[in-house]
Amino acid sequence: MTTTVRPLAIVVMLGASLLLAGCGEEAEVEAPAPRPVRVVTVEKVMGGQVASFTGEVLAQDEASLAFRVSGRMIERSANVGDQVKAGQVVARLDPQNALNALRSAQAALAAAESQLVTAANTFGRQEQLLGNGFTTQANHDAARTALQAAQSGVDNAEAQLKIAQDNVSYTDLVADAAGTVTARGAEPGEVVQAGQMILQLARQGGRDAVFDVPANILRSASADQVITITLSDDPGVTATGRVREVAPQADPVTRTFRVRVGLDNPPAAMRLGSTVIGRVELGATAAIELPASALTAVNERPAVWVVDPVTGTVALRNIELRRFSQASIAVESGLSPGDVVVTAGVQALHPGQKVRLLGAGS
Known part of the structure; x- marks a missing residue:
């Protein structure tokens, strides 16, 4: 005997099957596991910084030698690099x-x-x-x-x-002091004007190491800070000095300040125009130090991921940097001692995400 299944019964059976299948799938979906991250607990530590800059050696006192009257120059007895004595005639007019x-x-x-x-x-x-x-x-x-x-x-x-x-x-141009000629401004036979530079003279009596320094370094260094100067091509040639002059206005392009460091008994190898490196150890101050791997960015500003200890979730927080290197960063503001900051795994995080802490230390 053949059993006949009515169409309505088939529809009911299919619907019940789909409903049971759907309930099974929802039961299988679980909340994502907290993402493991490595963290540090923020604290201020005392630390110093060694800042280094590249500059050049210049004379402490340079003068432009010029005629006080106009005329045709018929002779120039000194050239670039020559040593001249006080009272020596270095050029003549007709x-x-x-x-x-x-x-x-x-x-x-x-x-x-x-x-x-x-x-x-x-x-x-x-x-x-x-x-x-x-x-x-x-x-x-x-x-x-x-x-x-x-x-x-x-x-x-x-x-x-x-x-x-x-x-x-x-009509005779006389050197007023002993020194070295560093530049020339006219050649014999030219008609020169009164006051026109004929020779640039680096007077004897002192050498400066000249650097372009950011404003934050000037604020951190003391006025009588001892600075170590070395030749860039021969680190064995060294000298020390102190800041002698700081430009009152920043360079409009680089926003740095020209600093002249008076050298104490510079060696003969530190000739005029030599490239030198100046190093200064800044005073130790309390600062928040973090690994550079903790740094990210939001709203085009530096930021870090901070863990909420109550909810176990992360949030981005903007910070201000005091300094930055490939290994570490120093935070000027934006963090407080006790904050928990993510140092590894920052690329895969999103705001409000739950995390599992792998390490918490200072």
Whole structure:
């Protein structure tokens, strides 16, 4: 006998089967396991920092030697790298125009002195005639005025002669101190202007190591900090020094400050223009140190993952860095002692995710 199954019964049986299957699948879905992460507990520690910068050796005192008058330069006896002595003539202008002006001033003085002699004789006669009653007071006063004018003319001629003599001496460019020529600004045969740099002279008497330093290092270092200077190509050549001068304004491009460190008895190998490395140990301060692996970013700012000890979940927190290296970071602000920070596994985390701590230490 054949059993007939009605269509309605088939539909009911299929629906019950699907419902049971669905309940079985929901029973199998479980909440994700907490992600294991490695953490550290934040605390402030005392630590110092050694900062190093690359710079160059310059003279403490540099001067631009220039003529005080214009003219055509006919000689330059010193070149870059030459040692010059105080009082040495290093360049000359064509003196012909200055000599002509000197002769003109000498002639003007002779004429003024002749006029003075004539005016003095005239005044003497008027003095005598007035005493005898043979001239008027007006003539006497006019003679006195002429004498005074002649005397003024002589004084002016003497001053012009002194100017002409000085201009002749100015055609010789003289080094005012011993030193080394570091640059030249004109060649023989050129017409140069008064004040135009002819030679750059690094005067003897001191050497500076010059560096461009960030503002945060300037704030951390003390004013009398001893700085160690070494040659970049020969670390065995060393010297020490202290900050002698700090630029009052930052460079508009690099935002660093030019710092000049006066060298104490620099070795001869530290020549002008040598590349040197300066190292300074900054004072120990309380800081929060973390492994560099803890660092991430959010909103284009540095951040770390912080674990909530109550819920066991993580959240991103922005921080301010004091310094950064490939191994560690120093946190300026954003964290407090006792915070638990994730140091490994930060790439796979998302806000609110539960984590399992693998290690908590300082």
